[in-house]
Amino acid sequence: xxxKAIKLFLLAIxxxxxxxxxxxxxxxxxxxxxxxxxxxxxxxxxxSANGSAITKDMQWKTGDQVAALNLLHGRNVVKMTYDxxxxxxxxxxxxxxxxxxxxxxxxxxxxxxxxxxxxxVNFQIQDGxxxxxxxxxxxxxxITGSTADSELNMRCVxxxxxxxxxxxxxxxxxxxxxxxxxxxxxLYNKGDYELKTLKYSTLKQGNISVLNPSLNGxxxxxxxxxxxxxxxxxxxxxxxxxxIGRMDKAIAIEAGGEYTIRIDAALEEGxxxxxxxxxxxxxxxxxxxxxxxxxxxxxxxxxxxxxxxxPSLSSxxxxxxxxxTDYGKVAWVFSKxxxxxxxxxxxxxxxxxxxxxxxxxxxxxxxTYSADADTRIEAAxxxxxxxxxxxxxxxLSDFDxxxxxxxxxxxxxxxxxxxxxxxxxxxxxxxxxxxxxxxMALISAQCSSGLMDDKEGFVPLRNFTxxxxxxxxxxxVWAVQVFNGRVVANYKTSLYMVRPVLQx
Numbered sequence: 001x002x003x004k005a006i007k008l009f010l011l012a013i014x015x016x017x018x019x020x021x022x023x024x025x026x027x028x029x030x031x032x033x034x035x036x037x038x039x040x041x042x043x044x045x046x047x048s049a050n051g052s053a054i055t056k057d058m059q060w061k062t063g064d065q066v067a068a069l070n071l072l073h074g075r076n077v078v079k080m081t082y083d084x085x086x087x088x089x090x091x092x093x094x095x096x097x098x099x100x101x102x103x104x105x106x107x108x109x110x111x112x113x114x115x116x117x118x119x120x121v122n123f124q125i126q127d128g129x130x131x132x133x134x135x136x137x138x139x140x141x142x143i144t145g146s147t148a149d150s151e152l153n154m155r156c157v158x159x160x161x162x163x164x165x166x167x168x169x170x171x172x173x174x175x176x177x178x179x180x181x182x183x184x185x186x187l188y189n190k191g192d193y194e195l196k197t198l199k200y201s202t203l204k205q206g207n208i209s210v211l212n213p214s215l216n217g218x219x220x221x222x223x224x225x226x227x228x229x230x231x232x233x234x235x236x237x238x239x240x241x242x243x244i245g246r247m248d249k250a251i252a253i254e255a256g257g258e259y260t261i262r263i264d265a266a267l268e269e270g271x272x273x274x275x276x277x278x279x280x281x282x283x284x285x286x287x288x289x290x291x292x293x294x295x296x297x298x299x300x301x302x303x304x305x306x307x308x309x310x311p312s313l314s315s316x317x318x319x320x321x322x323x324x325t326d327y328g329k330v331a332w333v334f335s336k337x338x339x340x341x342x343x344x345x346x347x348x349x350x351x352x353x354x355x356x357x358x359x360x361x362x363x364x365x366x367x368t369y370s371a372d373a374d375t376r377i378e379a380a381x382x383x384x385x386x387x388x389x390x391x392x393x394x395x396l397s398d399f400d401x402x403x404x405x406x407x408x409x410x411x412x413x414x415x416x417x418x419x420x421x422x423x424x425x426x427x428x429x430x431x432x433x434x435x436x437x438x439x440m441a442l443i444s445a446q447c448s449s450g451l452m453d454d455k456e457g458f459v460p461l462r463n464f465t466x467x468x469x470x471x472x473x474x475x476x477v478w479a480v481q482v483f484n485g486r487v488v489a490n491y492k493t494s495l496y497m498v499r500p501v502l503q504x
Contacts, residue, residue: 038148040068040091040100040141042080045153047135052156052256054133066154067109071099071117071138071196079106094141094148101195102152104135118192118201121158121224125430128178128210128219131160133256136198156256157193157200163219164262165235167243171217172265174238176305177504178210178219179282181428184230184250189428191224200224206428207280213238225255233263234282236305236504240317242268242283271315272298272504274385275451278321280427282504288456295427296321296502297455299385299443306503309399311387322435322443323426323500324458330416332467332477332492338414339492341474344407346398348437348470348478351487352377353393360485364445370484377487379441385451387442395470395478396487401436402503404469408434417467417477417498424500432500437470437478439501441487444480465496 044066047055064082073093080089091100103109103119121134136157141148163180165172181187182205191203203224210219219235228250235243245265253259268283276284280293288294300320301313309320333339341347351358359373364381377396380388391397398404408418421434435443444461446452453460463483470478472489479490490496 036094037090037092038094038141038143038146040078040080040089040094040148040150042066042068042087042102042139042141043085043149043151044082044087045151047133047154047156050135050153050155050256052133053258054131054156054158054160054256055135058133064104065106066102066104066135067106067119069101069103069117069195070094071101073098077109091141091148094143099138099140100150101138102136102154103193103195104154105132108134117195119195120190120192122190123158123208123222123224124189124206125209125211126221128163128175128212128215128221131220131222134158134193136193136195138195138198155198157198157225159223159225159253159255159257159259161221161223161253161259161261163221163231163233164217164260165219165233165243165245165265166217166262167265167267172235172237172243173216175215175219175235176211176213176238177236177282178212178215179234179236179280179429180208180210180221181232181280182229183232183246185228186226187229187231188224188226204425206425207430209430223253223259225257226253228252231261231263232281233265234268235265236282236317240271240305242317244268244281244283271317272301272319273315274298274301274319274446275455277455277457278504280429293427294324294457295429296323297452297458299446299452299501300439301386302503306402309387313386314384318504320439321502321504322452323424323432323502324455325426326459326462327420327424327498327500329464329495329497330420330467331495332415332417334414334416336493338409339475342404342407342409342471345404345469345471347473348395348398349472350394351437351478352391352396355394357486357488360441360445360480360487361448362485363449365449372484373486379445381445381449381451385446385449390438390442395437395468395472395489396441397438398436398470399438401439401469401501402433404436404471405433408469417496418469421469421498421500426500429502431502433502434467434469434498435501437468437480437487440466440468440480440499443499443501444482444485447482448485461499462497465490465494467496467498
């Protein structure tokens, strides 16, 4: 065969491959042509049959739902409903070798169209009363025509514990906040459950917070299995007193298990003052305690948890804490598409009731301003860092950053500044938020007056601009320029720093 014939032969082969490839592309180019829907019917065993303490009395009832995900083509989550004998639903792209992953309850499964086969679980915040089984399993259905049938035994993938708080042999009553952490081993509070492997992945360690206004003696919490953990527990009573204790030794937490954990607590009598150290177990101290995990410094006091700042208090069981570190530099909104007036956040057109913007004292105790402070805003602190005088109107009168942050879109990062502040996990604590203009300005004034920066472990505010959660308009949010004390509104797409705060 001569050279010309060889070239023609190779060209012919190439054309065949190209045409075949084009034909394949044509066959698979649309979902309608690729995805065939089958009627899926699943006959499950009763949850009480799997030997779990959580499910010992649980029976399926009409109307219950499970989530089903095709593990081969995991693009759709199907919610299947129990009719008294089986779960039914329409499942795309089943095949004789296709495996389906199942999960209960469906409210945990937040994917609707996704290529993932994981379920995000989050036990970070609980009420201390409600515990429920998380069940998972997988099965390969038998295909008959357009119907797919399978039998399924789902297993419990979480555990729960009864935390018994005792003081002097009696239960601790009227508990309003319980903070649970690990002092040995690892306590996981959220992660992904992988339906392909029926195992947890990307687990995140951190505290569990129980928020309930009137728990007496016992808090029931849901837990992710762990090889060995010893818990430290702080319970805050309605009167503000803190009860602190820990387990004697680590225990293994197994899926489906029930555990009773008795905590013999000591009473933490001390109240907080502005400038006190605040730790991950919700305790505080005037002197730095290196044996604990420092998360913040107290910058204001309140009469009640979540109450208004009361400048007349010299000590209290309640107040507000500024994180010892920044989150970082982000925009307030992800893009101009999300630059709208956030519902239920009050808009302030000026800084202090009269001035469109202005400067705070560089030292709020002796009243010195920066040299270029043409518009000066009256703000003074006493030697302890408490407010002595402050604007009664305008953006600087807003001290409700928690409300502002809760009103923002913090489910996804469309609004990065409030999103990352509310998802801040310093010390594993929950409840962080983006401070309001009044809160951020107060913190800046305390730092510039030298009341914070010498604190052990406290990272000083950078000489930059910090976001607040106080809106000026649909396009602009108030910010505090630490380097000169200026309070100004700027566009939400600007990149500024975030320093989260929380209330206790």
